[in-house]
Amino acid sequence: MSTGEQTLTVPAGAKTRPRKAATRRQKQERLVAVGFLAPFMLLLLIFQYVPLLVMARNSFYDYSLLNPAAEKFVGLRNFADMIEYDDARRSFGITFLFAFGVVVFVIPIAFALALFLDSKLPARGLVRTMIMLPVVTSSVVIATMWSFLLDPSNGLINGALDIVGIARQPFLTSTQQALPSLIAMTLWQQVGFGAILFLAGLQGVPSELGEAARIDGATRWQVLWNITIPLLSRTTLFVVVIMTVFSLQAFAPAFLMTQGGPQEATNLIVYHIYNTAFIMQQAGYASALSVVLLLVVLAISMVQMALLRSRWNY
Amino acid sequence: MKIYSIVFASLLGATALGATGANAQSTPACTGETVTLRILRTPGNYPYPKPMEAWQKDNPCVKFEVNEVPFPQLADTISVQAASSNPPDIIVYDGPNTQSYAAAGILLPITKYLPKGWDDDILPATKAEHSYNGEVYSPGIEQTTVAMYYNKKLVEAAGVKPPQTLAEAWTWPQALEAFKKCQQGPAGAATVWGLGPTRFGNGQPGLVYQDLIYQRSAGDPKVAPTSSAYKTFWAFAPDGKTAEGYLNTPEAVEALKFYQSMFNAEGVAPKVGIPNAFFDAKACFYIDTPAAGNALIKDPKIEWGITPLPYFKTPVVHTGSTTFGATARSKHPEIAAKFVVDMSWGEYAYMNVSQRGNLPTLKSLFSRFDVYNKYPMKVFVDQLQSWGQPRPPGPKFAQYDKIVSEALRGVAFGGNPAELMADAEKKVQRILDR
Numbered sequence: 001m002s003t004g005e006q007t008l009t010v011p012a013g014a015k016t017r018p019r020k021a022a023t024r025r026q027k028q029e030r031l032v033a034v035g036f037l038a039p040f041m042l043l044l045l046i047f048q049y050v051p052l053l054v055m056a057r058n059s060f061y062d063y064s065l066l067n068p069a070a071e072k073f074v075g076l077r078n079f080a081d082m083i084e085y086d087d088a089r090r091s092f093g094i095t096f097l098f099a100f101g102v103v104v105f106v107i108p109i110a111f112a113l114a115l116f117l118d119s120k121l122p123a124r125g126l127v128r129t130m131i132m133l134p135v136v137t138s139s140v141v142i143a144t145m146w147s148f149l150l151d152p153s154n155g156l157i158n159g160a161l162d163i164v165g166i167a168r169q170p171f172l173t174s175t176q177q178a179l180p181s182l183i184a185m186t187l188w189q190q191v192g193f194g195a196i197l198f199l200a201g202l203q204g205v206p207s208e209l210g211e212a213a214r215i216d217g218a219t220r221w222q223v224l225w226n227i228t229i230p231l232l233s234r235t236t237l238f239v240v241v242i243m244t245v246f247s248l249q250a251f252a253p254a255f256l257m258t259q260g261g262p263q264e265a266t267n268l269i270v271y272h273i274y275n276t277a278f279i280m281q282q283a284g285y286a287s288a289l290s291v292v293l294l295l296v297v298l299a300i301s302m303v304q305m306a307l308l309r310s311r312w313n314y
Numbered sequence: 315m316k317i318y319s320i321v322f323a324s325l326l327g328a329t330a331l332g333a334t335g336a337n338a339q340s341t342p343a344c345t346g347e348t349v350t351l352r353i354l355r356t357p358g359n360y361p362y363p364k365p366m367e368a369w370q371k372d373n374p375c376v377k378f379e380v381n382e383v384p385f386p387q388l389a390d391t392i393s394v395q396a397a398s399s400n401p402p403d404i405i406v407y408d409g410p411n412t413q414s415y416a417a418a419g420i421l422l423p424i425t426k427y428l429p430k431g432w433d434d435d436i437l438p439a440t441k442a443e444h445s446y447n448g449e450v451y452s453p454g455i456e457q458t459t460v461a462m463y464y465n466k467k468l469v470e471a472a473g474v475k476p477p478q479t480l481a482e483a484w485t486w487p488q489a490l491e492a493f494k495k496c497q498q499g500p501a502g503a504a505t506v507w508g509l510g511p512t513r514f515g516n517g518q519p520g521l522v523y524q525d526l527i528y529q530r531s532a533g534d535p536k537v538a539p540t541s542s543a544y545k546t547f548w549a550f551a552p553d554g555k556t557a558e559g560y561l562n563t564p565e566a567v568e569a570l571k572f573y574q575s576m577f578n579a580e581g582v583a584p585k586v587g588i589p590n591a592f593f594d595a596k597a598c599f600y601i602d603t604p605a606a607g608n609a610l611i612k613d614p615k616i617e618w619g620i621t622p623l624p625y626f627k628t629p630v631v632h633t634g635s636t637t638f639g640a641t642a643r644s645k646h647p648e649i650a651a652k653f654v655v656d657m658s659w660g661e662y663a664y665m666n667v668s669q670r671g672n673l674p675t676l677k678s679l680f681s682r683f684d685v686y687n688k689y690p691m692k693v694f695v696d697q698l699q700s701w702g703q704p705r706p707p708g709p710k711f712a713q714y715d716k717i718v719s720e721a722l723r724g725v726a727f728g729g730n731p732a733e734l735m736a737d738a739e740k741k742v743q744r745i746l747d748r
Contacts, residue, residue: 062748066415
């Protein structure tokens with residue numbers, strides 16, 4: 001049978017739509033789009049995806065940064081070590097606790113602030129500036145400032161506690177208080193960002209729905225609970241995912257304020273990876289930890305998206 | 315027209331002056347191929363410009379390209395640059411890392427470049443720290459150790475008389491009594507602390523350089539090598555193969571309980587840094603290197619003295635400073651090695667050491683530094699020669715340093731000394747087993 005005799009069978013009733021050839025203008029537009037996208041895609045490829053592949057490959061090797069040429073293939077040993085030793089388990093556990101603490105507090109406080117900013121109450125401009133300042137301030141500056149505030153001997157917070165008769169607290173040097181202190185600092189820094197996102201969501205909710213409900217006799221609380229919050233589920237999902245990812249990637253507080261201590265109580269996973277690669281000189285193991293972190297972040301984000309999927313549209 | 319004439323005359327004058335300066339600083343012309351040595355160092359560290367310029371007069375074909383990074387980022391930068399395709403020719407680094415860098419093939423052995431008489435002139439602790447597998451990798455320029463400074467006015471007001479010689483040195487319990495007498499304000503929240511915080515790192519306690527001395531001094535190097543007292547003193551197996559049984563010993567735990575009490579029950583030392591606490595008269599006593607004394611000699615903000623570092627059973631102080639070496643993958647290894655060795659020998663070494671005022675590594679230079687021949691700075695020389703020990707050397711020192719520092723910090727913050735030291739031993743072993 002010659003190729004010329006081959007025919008396509010088309011189901012009865014189906015209409016074939018011959019693809020239109022792209023016009024000259026469409027071709028030009030595509031070319032322009034590719035031109036605009038190319039530099040960013042190239043950078044993304046070189047600085048994101050290629051290093052990711054290299055990292056995945058390095059996770060099967062044992063080597064030090066001082067002498068990478070002496071690397072040796074160790075198969076899954078780096079991953080087995082994560083199970084055999086408790087450093088990875090502890091660090092991931094602390095990081096999850098940190099992320100959970102941040103998200104649990106950021107969401108309601110940011111939402112409450114957004115409601116305030118969306119209202120007609122006074123001092124909204126001042127509050128907006130106050131909550132946005134930490135967001136745009138460098139993490140290094142914030143960590144240094146909070147280190148001074150939380151100083152056990154001469155810190156402002158302990159000074160205030162002293163005045164009201166409460167004993168001075170070892171905020172950053174106690175295994176019980178160090179992580180909550182970092183959560184409090186991160187909450188203070190990130191809540192403004194969450195509030196602005198919620199505010200954008202609130203301003204997108206059609207006012208007619210609330211007005212109609214009010215005419216039907218619903219209270220303000222019922223409108224908030226039954227209309228506003230459900231309709232904001234997409235925004236809530238976005239804030240939850242963003243805050244979780246931010247928290248899982250936190251590095252500056254552990255690096256600058258506690259150096260992962262005391263007794264590894266604040267040894268957040270990204271700081272642990274840095275430490276493993278640059279101080280402990282176990283770059284292969286650090287790569288394996290990074291691979292696991294990447295998968296964990298992906299998995300958590302997917303679970304959050306599935307659980308918080310929006311059921312309402314407007 | 316008049317203005318133009320003045321401007322023109324000024325420019326002409328400036329050019330003439332510049333030309334005069336250039337002639338005055340001229341060096342012999344290079345007749346061969348020019349070589350550029352790339353140096354990675356920390357700001358304010360050697361090799362200093364004056365000896366470098368003097369050396370260039372004898373080596374006119376050599377130019378320098380100096381890159382500087384702050385000390386806290388130095389080890390990370392070396393990790394990255396040493397593996398690059400174009401590593402620096404000379405690196406300044408923290409001395410105890412010599413064996414790590416030698417084992418990783420970063421440093422060039424310089425034994426064959428060392429001048430005659432170097433072996434007899436070098437301090438034994440420096441040679442031990444800078445050698446690996448029978449080869450010397452860095453000649454060293456400076457040597458430091460720590461002693462305890464005190465604020466004369468504050469201690470006299472408290473009726474405390476710190477000893478000034480090694481023979482009369484305090485034990486730690488005696489020192490604690492002095493801290494308590496001198497401290498002002500409540501324990502743990504003093505206005506004037508008994509013992510001020512370190513200026514190293516972020517000011518928190520726990521650094522091996524300064525705080526491993528407590529437990530090491532509770533050991534004894536003269537008893538049987540199998541005894542816990544012997545192991546306590548060395549804090550690491552002499553063959554560098556294990557730390558198990560060397561950190562978590564009964565003697566070490568006792569010493570660490572005392573160490574912990576200073577930050578907690580006794581409350582004579584702060585848990586976090588207070589910048590310039592000693593220099594601002596907010597601390598009676600303070601542990602630091604000769605650098606602090608030299609700064610106070612130049613700018614005597616307070617009346618001060620030095621007392622030898624206290625101990626439990628065996629007096630001991632850690633030695634070590636930043637040092638430098640030629641890199642094994644340098645494109646000009648011969649010239650880099652020659653420069654490194656020259657800078658640390660004879661007049662060049664004197665020029666380098668006198669710039670910052672730390673102790674020299676060559677015994678022959680001690681007599682040329684008047685300041686070290688009399689009290690108070692003589693305490694450093696005496697300590698160095700009688701009590702000096704390098705930090706536990708080995709190719710995994712950087713990891714040991716980090717793990718043990720974290721354990722010591724945990725103790726200072728109130729953790730269980732035995733548990734933390736047992737954990738540190740396990741972590742060090744994991745690194746050594748890799």
